[in-house]
Amino acid sequence: MPPLxxxxxxxxxxSRITTRVSEPLLPKLRVPVSAYVVDCAVxxxxxxxxxxxxxxxxxxxxxxxxxxxxxxxxxxPDEDQITGIAxxxxxxxxAVEDAxxxxxxxxxxxxxxxxxxxxxxxxxxxxxxxxxANEIVETGEVMAFLGHDFIVTVRHGNHSGLxxxxxxxxxxxxxLCLGPSAVLHAIADHVVDSYLDVTAAIENDIDEMxxxxxxxxxxxxxxxxxxxxxxxxELRRAVVPLATPLRKLTEGYSAxxxxxxxxxFRDVDDHLVTVVERVAGFNELLTTLVDASLAKITMQQNxxxxxxxxxxxxxxxxxxxxxxxxxxxxYMPELQSPIGYPAVLLTIVAICAYLFRQFRRNHWL
Numbered sequence: 001m002p003p004l005x006x007x008x009x010x011x012x013x014x015s016r017i018t019t020r021v022s023e024p025l026l027p028k029l030r031v032p033v034s035a036y037v038v039d040c041a042v043x044x045x046x047x048x049x050x051x052x053x054x055x056x057x058x059x060x061x062x063x064x065x066x067x068x069x070x071x072x073x074x075x076x077p078d079e080d081q082i083t084g085i086a087x088x089x090x091x092x093x094x095a096v097e098d099a100x101x102x103x104x105x106x107x108x109x110x111x112x113x114x115x116x117x118x119x120x121x122x123x124x125x126x127x128x129x130x131x132x133a134n135e136i137v138e139t140g141e142v143m144a145f146l147g148h149d150f151i152v153t154v155r156h157g158n159h160s161g162l163x164x165x166x167x168x169x170x171x172x173x174x175x176l177c178l179g180p181s182a183v184l185h186a187i188a189d190h191v192v193d194s195y196l197d198v199t200a201a202i203e204n205d206i207d208e209m210x211x212x213x214x215x216x217x218x219x220x221x222x223x224x225x226x227x228x229x230x231x232x233x234e235l236r237r238a239v240v241p242l243a244t245p246l247r248k249l250t251e252g253y254s255a256x257x258x259x260x261x262x263x264x265f266r267d268v269d270d271h272l273v274t275v276v277e278r279v280a281g282f283n284e285l286l287t288t289l290v291d292a293s294l295a296k297i298t299m300q301q302n303x304x305x306x307x308x309x310x311x312x313x314x315x316x317x318x319x320x321x322x323x324x325x326x327x328x329x330x331y332m333p334e335l336q337s338p339i340g341y342p343a344v345l346l347t348i349v350a351i352c353a354y355l356f357r358q359f360r361r362n363h364w365l
Contacts, residue, residue: 036077038155039166044068046173056088062149069180070150073162077154089152091145092116099143102156106238108245108253115146115254117184117245119191120238123159124201136205136231137198139238142191144184146256151180153187165190181261188246188268195239195275202232203278206285213293222293229286236279243272310359317355318348 042049042058044067053061058070074082079100086096095116098104108117121140140157153162165186169175175182209225212218246269250262257265321344337343359365 036074036081038073038075038163040070040072041166042068042070043176046176048170055085059088059150068149071166071180071183072150072152073166074152074154076156082154085152089145089147089150090114091152095143095145099145099154102141102143104141104143106242106245108248110254113147113256115144115184115256117144117146117188118142119144119188119242121157121160121191122194122198122235122238123157124198136202136228137235139234142187144187146180146184148256149180151183162187162190178258178261181257182264184257185261185264185268188265189271192242192268192271192275195235196271198235199275199278199282202228202235202282206282206289210285210289213289213296222290222297225286225290225293229283229290232279232282232286236283239272239275239279243269243276246272306364310355310364313359314352314355317351321348 037055040053040055040058042053042061044062044065049061049068053070055070055072058072062068062070072085074085077085077100079097082096082100085091086093092111092114095109095111095114098116098118104118106118106120108115110116119142121142123138123140125135125138138157138159140155140160142156142160142162143154145152145154155162165183169183169186175186205228209228213225246265249257249265250269252259252262325344356365
């Protein structure tokens with residue numbers, strides 16, 4: 001029987017071979033499409049059909065009936081999971097790539113008989129005080145694929161939920177009867193309304209900062225104003241580029257947006273104009289606050305320098321007189337006089353009192 005030491009290398013080699021063979025045979029775990037689907041519904045005559053639907057079953061039902069539409073909502077799907085949905089609904093590959101990777105500017109694009117729209121969502125981050133907050137605005141995205149009988153929404157971000165939008169529409173069958181374009185309008189209206197809420201909250205924060213800046217002896221730092229200015233810039237990047245896509249939809253950019261729905265988009269565009277004006281005002285006001293804060297710091301430094309100079313002048317008088325009488329010459333005025341010492345002290349006190357009075361009168365002290 002061979003020794004154990006000679007058998008061990010053979011055992012280890014066999015183990016490595018077994019591992020290499022078995023690794024490719026391990027099945028790759030795939031997350032099902034349903035894990036990314038928030039909701040999938042079929043709407044006919046403004047009413048939601050009962051039951052639970054898969055994306056392919058829902059579209060097949062609509063096309064069998066030749067009426068109604070499908071609304072499927074996804075939350076942060078990966079490329080593998082959205083591919084199956086894209087094949088069923090005929091989504092363009094470039095738009096699908098944008099929807100997966102996100103970080104897109106607000107836009108609307110036309111692909112044959114489909115529209116692809118990107119909207120930036122914003123959320124106000126609560127904090128104790130605006131003077132200590134590091135993040136005030138959180139952004140996300142909502143992408144929408146619009147067809148004749150479907151709308152597919154893809155969300156990125158935890159705050160960009162559309163559940164309330166769906167409930168509101170389902171409570172208004174007349175609006176849902178207008179088709180998937182009415183859903184796109186409801187989403188755009190919801191997003192722009194959130195802009196108004198965020199700008200109102202930011203306006204309150206800026207008002208607090210303004211009061212803090214102009215409060216005497218306040219500790220407001222210009223750096224914190226820059227933080228707010230940066231957050232307003234992030235909000236501006238989400239809001240301002242949306243104006244062009246909305247204007248396109250109101251001007252008949254695509255036949256998928258019927259004339260009856262365009263007027264609703266005009267109302268959303270009006271609200272967006274209000275938001276853009278507010279954001280521009282925030283930027284100008286914050287710039288003014290930065291200048292005011294720096295001017296206040298400079299003024300405070302000037303006041304401190306004047307006080308230091310005034311106290312230095314008060315100290316100089318006794319120092320000078322003491323220096324003169326400390327030169328130890330034999331023949332100096334008042335050295336032999338019994339009132340010389342008190343007279344010098346009184347002179348020092350009188351001069352210092354006069355200087356102190358003048359500095360107080362000129363607001364140096």
